[in-house]
Amino acid sequence: MDTEVTTLTAEQIAARSPGTSYQELLDKEVNPVPDCLRDNTNPYLGSENISVDRYLSREFHQLEVEHVWKRTWQAVCRETEVCEPGDTFVYDIVNMSVIVTRTEQGELKAFRNACLHRGRQLVDKNGNYKDLRCPYHAFTWSLDGGFKGAPCKWDFQHINEEEISLPEVKVGTWGGWVFINMDRDAQPLSDYLGILPSHFERWKPENAYKMIHVEKVIPCNWKVGWEAFIESYHAVATHPQILPYTADADSQYDVWGDHISRTITALGVPSHHLKALTDQDVVDNMLGVSAMVAGQNGARVPEGMTAREYIAHLNSQEFSGNHDRELASFATNSERMDSILYSIFPNFAPWAGFHPNITYRFRPNGNDHTTALMEIIVLCQLPSNGERPKDTPVRRLGENELFSEAPELGESLGTIFDQDLVNMPMVQKGMENVESGELILANYHEVRIRHFHQTIDKYINGEL
Missing domain, CATH: 3.90.380 (Naphthalene 1,2-dioxygenase Alpha Subunit; Chain A, domain 1)
Structure with a gap:
């Protein structure tokens, strides 16, 4: 300009x-x-x-992906759409996907929507889930992101189960809406919303x-x-x-x-x-x-x-x-x-x-x-x-x-x-x-x- x-x-x-x-x-x-x-x-x-x-320009689009979509607070769904334990909502933005879920303790959590084994998307559609289980090989995480296990665990002795929790995405709420931000260093939603x-x-x-x-x-x-x-x-x-x-x-x-x-x-x-x-x-x-x-x-x-x-x-x-x-x-x-x-x-x-x-x-x-x-x-x-x-x-x-x-x-x-x-x-x-x-x-x-x-x-x- x-x-x-x-x-x-x-x-x-x-x-x-x-x-x-x-x-x-x-x-x-x-x-x-x-x-x-x-x-x-x-x-x-x-x-x-x-x-x-x-x-x-495709180049400008890529700049937006890196600097806007990966770093801003975005509305995903209504809180009432994820109000019960296990309620899960999938939000897709450009080439990224985020899971928003309600834990057994009633806390809202958001995670990158990818299995840490072979990368398969964990959740394909909104619904209520007991846990987050990969449809490909059944690697499974709890609703709070902790690793629960996988078939043939004996073949994965080289991984530390405590270190493969699902990567979290920042989550916040305002006005009955759930927001996410993929930038872990992002300012709180309350500051972002200003007046x-x-x-x-x-x-x-x-x-x-x-x-x-x-x-x-x-x-x-x-x-x-x-x-x-x-x-x-x-x-x-x-x-x-x-x-x-x-x-x-x-x-x-x-x-x-x-x-x-x-x-x-x-x-x-x-x-x-x-x-x-x-x-x-x-x-x-x-x-x-x-x-x-x-x-x-x-x-x-x-x-x-x-x-x-x-x-x-x-x-x-x-x-x-x-x-x-x-x-x-x-x-x-x-x-x-x-x-x-x-x-x-x-x-x-x-x-x-x-x-x-x-x-x-x-x-x-x-x-x-x-x-x-x-x-x-x-x-x-x-x-x-x-x-x-x-x-x-x-x-x-x-x-x-x-x-x-x-x-x-x-x-x-x-x-x-x-x-x-x-x-x-x-x-x-x-x-x-x-x-x-x-x-x-x-x-x-x-x-x-x-x-x-x-x-x-x-x-x-x-x-x-």
């Missing part, structure tokens, strides 16, 4: 949409606004172009269960897919159907440290790109679009109430049962309806708020830098005394299966992902034809992309 750019004035750096800002919408809230939503970092991280080689735990303390994602989990192989570098979900700038061209109720141009972008960033896009208000929409127009376009919005088509906005207030009211009626209190008594309109999307570097993006929340995850499809695995997970919160449904297993969509054809997502929400899916392979193909070899980024709307690439560079350059 060495391209020479024009020096900007302070006024140019501070340029924002002339529409109503998210902070101005918060000024109209009746309930107290939490400090985490008032946090407005106003980031400017430069105006340099970035090279297409970061997406196209995130304090921001999410109010929304309690640890109380949620996984109600939807869909994944699909997409024909592009994983970063192409990831970047489509950390900016709202593309909505005007890619998702025109959501503009009547989405303040895309007035989204707020924030970054903290190297690992955390956020987009907040207000809903229940029309895009600044559109003119002369009524509150009823907003509601008519918004109702029925996803599990995150309550109410039925045909609902009328009560006199004296804005569309945003009405949607928040409907969501309070619909989702208060998922919490310990009536939402309207304390939660802001924003928390009941807006897209409050955080990201944890490198590839995990959880929504926040008091409604069912989407979480996105992107990673390379195996060790292929030209395709990626895209995951859409929806969490539904539960009251503290509520019975927890079983987490739904992941469902892999076929090569020609659209997101809108997944009944879990529904046609309206699935169509939004299908629209993104149309762009992704065309971005991958188009970058091959960018004559300059460089891509241009907006200073504000795409600041999270710039922040993301700057953090990649810090890992590659040994600064993190």
